[in-house]
Amino acid sequence: MDIKEWFPEFQVSAETDTELQSYFFQLPEVRQITGSRSWLVLGRKGMGKTAIYEHLKVSPSHSLDGFETICVNFRDYPWPAHQLYKDSLAGELSAYQKSWRYLFFVKAISKLVEIKEQNSEKLSKELKWAKEYIEKIYGNPDPSLTEVIFSKIARIKKIGGPGVDVEDLSFDVGEVSFDDVADDKNLQSKLRSNAFTLLGYFESIYKANCGSIKILIALDQLDENWLQGEIEEYSKVLINLVNTCRSISLDPQLSGHLKVVPFLRTDIYHSLRFNDKNKLLQDSAVVISWDTESLDNMFFERVKKFAPIEFGIDKDKKSGNLFEFTYARQGTPAIKYITRRSFFRPRDIIVYFNKIRDCHEKNKSGLYSSSELYEADRDASASVYNEIIDEWSNQFPEIESLLSVLQTIKVETFSYRDFTEKHAAEFSNVPEGDRRKHIEFLFDNSIVGQKKQGRWEYVCSAPNLKMNIEQEFRTHHALKYRLHLIESRPNQAV
Template structure:
C-alpha cells in the first residue's frame, strides 16, 4: 500500500451531500503522484499495461524506446519488482557504474560498432549467473543443468569471491578470472587457466562462449528471465563517439542473447531502455532489422484507442478519490469540462498542448492545479475550474523549463542565450527573419548562425515549424516530441514556441 494511500484513507475521499448525492472531496488529496518513477508512490497501484511493457514481458521485443519521461523507467521498475514464482529479473542502472573500467574492455581491430559487444555480453551473462545462483530455487532443474550450475558457481566464486559479486567490480583491472578448471564445455578449449581483467579483451570471446553455453543449459525452460538496462542517457554527450559505440555494442549483445535464448527454447529477454532521440542518431549495420522486428516505443496518446494521458490520470484519480472497489473516477468528475477555456479548448486539451505528451508532465500539471485549487482563493469550489487551470500554468511552465535545462544544458551550452533571443521577441509565433534579427543583436552568439540555434531548439521541442498542407488538408506544426524522426526545416516561414514555455519565457503576444 502506498504512502499516499496511508495518509489519505478512502473514507476521506468522498463526502455525502444533504440530498444523498456523493461528491468528490478533492481538497483532501495530497497529490496525484510524483513526476519521477523512483519517488512515485502511486506507480505500482496505477501502473498501466503499456504495449511496450507487454512486449518485453512476453519476450517479443527487447529494445524499448521513448522520450525522456515517457515511462521507460516505470516499466523497468515494474519488471524488476513484480513477484512471480517462475519469473526472475536483474536490473542494471548506470548512474554509479564505473565506465572507466568498462572502457578498458574495448576491443581493437574490430568494427567500431562491435568494440564493446563482448564486454556487454559478459556483463549480461554474469547478471544471469547471479540470478541462477541466488534467486532461481528450481536449480538445478535437470541432470544437464546440474553440471552447468556447478561450473557457473565455481567460476563466479573463484573469480570474484562470492556467488553474488558486485557488478561494479566485474571489470576491475586487477581482478583475476579463473578459467580452465571451471568452464568445462566439451567442444570449447580455453587458451589459459587464469587471466587478469585488464588482459581480458583478447580472450573474452571464448570466455563468453563457454559461459553462455552453461547459462543456456542452466536456464529452466518453465521460467522467465529478464536482464534490464536503464538510465543509459546519464552522462550522454551527443558528440562523444565512444558513447555511441557503447550503446551500439549493448544493443547488439542484447539481440544476440535474446535470439540465442529463443533458439534454445528458453524464455530470456535482455531488455534495453533507451531514449528514442538517441537511438535515431545511432548508425550501425542491421539497425533497420532491429527497429522493425525487436523495438517497441513507449508513446502516450492524447486521445483515441490504446493508452491515453486521460486514462493515466483517471487511474490516479480513482486511487486517491474513489472508494475501495468503486468504478473509475472519470476526468470529468475532477475537471469541470462544462465550461471551455478562453481558447475554446477543453481543459484536457489545454493541458495536453502544454506537455510533451509524457506522464510526468500531465501529473505535474494536475498537481499544480490541485495546489491552486486548495489555496484560499479557490476554497469551497467543487471541481477544477478554468481559473485554477489558468493559475497553474505559471508553476508548470517553470517546471518544464527546468526539465529542459536537465536535457539540453550539456548538449547546447549557450542555450540560455538562445532563450534570451526568444524572450526579446516576446511572441509565441515568429518568422525566421524576426528570429535572425534578434539573434544578430546578441554579440555572444556572433559565431553561431541563427538557423543553427533555431535547429537546436527544434531538436529539444522548444520550437516547432509550420508545415504547409498538401493535397490531404490544412497546415500543421511539426514537433520533435511528437515525431522523433522529424527533421528541422529552415525554409519554413512560420515558427512557434511550445505552449508550455509561454509563462516561463514571459511571452505575452501571439505573433511578432
Template sequence: MDVKQWLPEFQVSAESDTHLQSYFLQRPEVDKIINGTSWLVLGRKGVGKTAIYEYLKNSQPTKLNNYNTICINFNDYPWPAHNLYKESLAGELSAYQKSWKYLFYIKALAKLIEIKQTKNEPLNKELKWALKYLNEVYGNPDPTLTEVIISKIIRISKIKGPGVDTDEIDLDMGEISFEDIPENAQLKQKLRSNAFSLLSYFETIFQNNSGQHKIIIALDQLDENWLSGEIEEYSKVLINLLNVCRNISQDFKVNKNLKIITFLRSDIYNSLKFNDKNKLLQDRSVTISWDNDSLDEMFYERIKKYAPKNFDLGESSGQKTSCLFEAKFVRQGTPVFKYVTRRSFFRPRDVIVYLNKVRENHRTNSSGLYTTPELYDADHDASASVYNELIDEWSNQFPEIDDLLSVLQLIQVESFTYDDFVNKHSSIFSCNSPSKAQEHLYFLFNNSIIGQKKQGRWEYVCSTPELKLNIEREFRTHHALKYRLQLLESRPNQNI
C-alpha cells in the same frame, strides 16, 4: 470531502511512485516487450521508460510471461571502465562487445542459480563450478554491476574449466587496481588470456542449463552521467551494446531463455550510426508516445484508485480527469484536461507537474473541486518546470540549449518568422551563420519547443509526429514555455 484531502500529490519520479503498477501498465509497449519480439524501448525523457522498467523490476514472473527479471540501473555506471577494456584487449569492437556479453551472462547465470536454489532444484557439476567461480572472483554469488565491470578477475592466475574439481581454483590474491592494467604489459596479457575465458564457459553453461527458465535483463538510464566531451566514445559503447542485444535475440540457442531489454532516449538512438539501424527500429523497437486520450485514461486510473465512494467520477459524461474541476470547459471551449496537455510535451511527467501545481494553488471551497482560476494560476509554475526539464534533458547532449531558449526569449513574442529567429540568433551565438541558425531551428522544431500551424491550429511534433518544418511559414514557441520566457502574444505587423 475536498479533492485535496483524498487525492494525493503525484510523484514525478517513477522510482518514487509505489502505486505505479496499479494504473500505469495498461500500455501496448509492455505487451510487445513481454509477449513479442521487441527489446529496444525508445522515448523522450519523461515519457515513461523508467515506469516500464520499474514495472518489470517489481512484477512477479506470472505477470511477465514467466520471465524472471534482472534490472540494472546505469545511473552511477563507471563508463570509463569500457575504455580500460578497449585499451587492454586487442580490438575495440571485440573489447566492447565482450564486456557487454560478459556482464549479461554473469548476471543471467547468477539469476539461474538463484532460481534453481529457490525451487530446490539440484545444481549439476557445471552450475556448481559457476557458483564456485562467482563466489571466488567476486566474493558473492550475484555480483553488482560495478563489481562485474571493474572486477577482481585479473587476479585469476589460471582458469580451470568446469570439467575439473571445483576446489581447484588458482587465484593470485595480490591486490591490483583495475586502472593499473593499461600501464602494465604483463597485466594486459593476463587480462587478454584469462578475463573472457570465463565468458565462453558461462555462456555455454547458461545455454546447457536454462531449460524452461526465462530471464529478462532490463537496462535503464543509459543516458545518465554522460560528459559532453565523451559522447563519441559512449556512442561506440552503445552501438556495441545494441549489436550484442540483437545477436542474443537472434541466437536460437539462447533467445527463448534470455532477453535483454534496453531503454534508450530517442534522440540518442537517432544520433548513433551503424548498419541496419532503421531495420532494427522497425523490427525490434517500441517507441513510447502519448496523446490526450491515453494520458487522460492513465490519470483517470489514478483518480479512480483514490476517489471516495460518493465522488462523481463523471463516467456517464466521459469526463475522466476533468471530473476534478468545477468547470468542464475553459478558454475557447477547451476541455480542462486538453487545456493541460496542450501546455505539455505530451509526457506524463509534464502533466503530473501541472496537476500538482493546481493542487498547490487549491483552496477549500463549497464544490470540493479545483477551480478555473487555480488551473490558470498553475500555468506560471508549470512553465518554469517545463523549462527546467528541457535544460536537464539536453544540457549534456546539446549544451547550446540555454542559449537557444534565450534566443526565443529575445524574440519577445510567441509567434515569429525565420528572419526574426536568424536576427536574434546572431546576437547570442558568436559563430553565427545561416546554416547554424537553421540547424538550431530544426532542433527546436523536432523537439516540439517550437511548432507551426496545420489546418489552422498551432501544432507540435509531440502531438503531431508527421508535422514537417516549412521555413517560409510562421513559427510559434510552445505555450508551455510562454510564462518562463516572458513572451507576449503575437500581434499583426508587430516589429520584433
C-alpha cells in the same frame, strides 16, 4: 472533504515513487516487450521508460509472458571502467561487444541458478561450477554491476573450465582498483583474457541448462553520468550494446530463453551511427508514445487509487472528476488544456496537476477551479523549461542559449528571419548551416512548431510533421510564461 485532503502531490521520478505500481497504467508497450520479438525501448525523457522498467522489476513472471526479470540500473555505472574491457584487436563496432556479453551472461547465470534453486531443481555439474566460481570471484551469488566490473578477475592466475575444482582457483596477492588496471597494460590484458574466458564458459553453460526458463534483462538510465568530452566514446559503447542485444536476439539457441532490453532516449539512439539503424528501429524497437486519451487514462488510475468511496467517481469524466467545471476556455476539457501545454509526456501532466494542487484554495465544491487551472500554467511553464535544460545540457549544451534566442524574439509566433536576427546576436560568427541545424533541433524536439491544416502542431503531437523554413514558427505554449512571450506584436497577425 476538500480535494487536498485525499488527493496527494505525486513524485515526478518513477524510481522515487513508492506507490507507482498501485496506479501503474498498463501500456501496450509492456506487452510488446514481453510478447513480441522487439527488444529495444525508445522514448524521450519523461515518457515513462523508467515506469515500465520499474513495472518489469516487480511484476511476477506469469504477467510477463513467463519471463523472469533482471533489472539493471546504470545511474551509478562506472562508464570509464567499461573501457578497460575494450578489445583492442576488434573493430570499432565490435570492440565492446564481448564486455557487454560478459556482463549479461554473468547476470543470466546467477539468475538461472537462483531460479532453479527456488524451484528445488538439482543443479547440473556445470551450473554448480558456475555458481561456485561466481561466489568466489565476485564475492556475491548475484553480483552487482560494480562487483562484476571491479571483481578479483584481474588477479586470477588461471581459469580452469567446468570440472576443475573451485579450490584450484588461485589469486595473485591483493585487490585491484580502477587506477591500478588503467595504469597497467598487463593487468588490462589479464582482465580481458580472464573475463572473456569466463564468458565462453558461462554462455555455453547457459545455453545447455536454461531449458524452458525465460530471462529478460532490462537496462535503464543508460544516459546517466556521461562526462562532457567522453560522449563520442560512450556512443561507441552504446552502439556495441545495441549490436550485442541484436546478436543475442538472433541467436537460435537463445531465442525465447534470453532477451536483453535496453531503455534508451530516442534522441540518443538517433545520434548513434551504425549500419541498419533504421531497419532495426522498424523491426525491433518499441517506441513509447502518448496522446490526450492515454494520458487521461494514466492519470485517472491515480484518481481511482486515492478517491474516497463517498466521492462517487464518474468513469466517463476520468481526470475531469477533479474539477468543478466541465470545460475551460474555448470549450476545452481540463485534460486537453493541460496536454496542449505539455510535450505529451506523463511527467509533464503529473507536474501540471501538482502545480494546480499548489494553487488550490478550499471552496464550496472541494474541487479544483478553472482559475487554479490557469494559474498553474505559469509554474508549469517554468518546470517544462527546467526539464528541457536537464534533458539536453549534456548532449546539446547550446540549449540554454537557444532558449534565450526564443526569449529575445519576445513573441510566440515568428519567422525564420526573426530567428536569424536574434540568433546572430546570441551566437556570433555561426555559419548558416549551423543556424539551420539549431532551428531543426528546436523543431524536432517540439520546442517550436508550425501550422498544419490551419492549426499549430508540434512533433510531439504530430510525429509526421515536416519543417518548412518558409513558414512561420511558434514557440510551444508550455514555454510561453517562462520565456515571457506575448502572443503577437501589435502589427503582427495572431
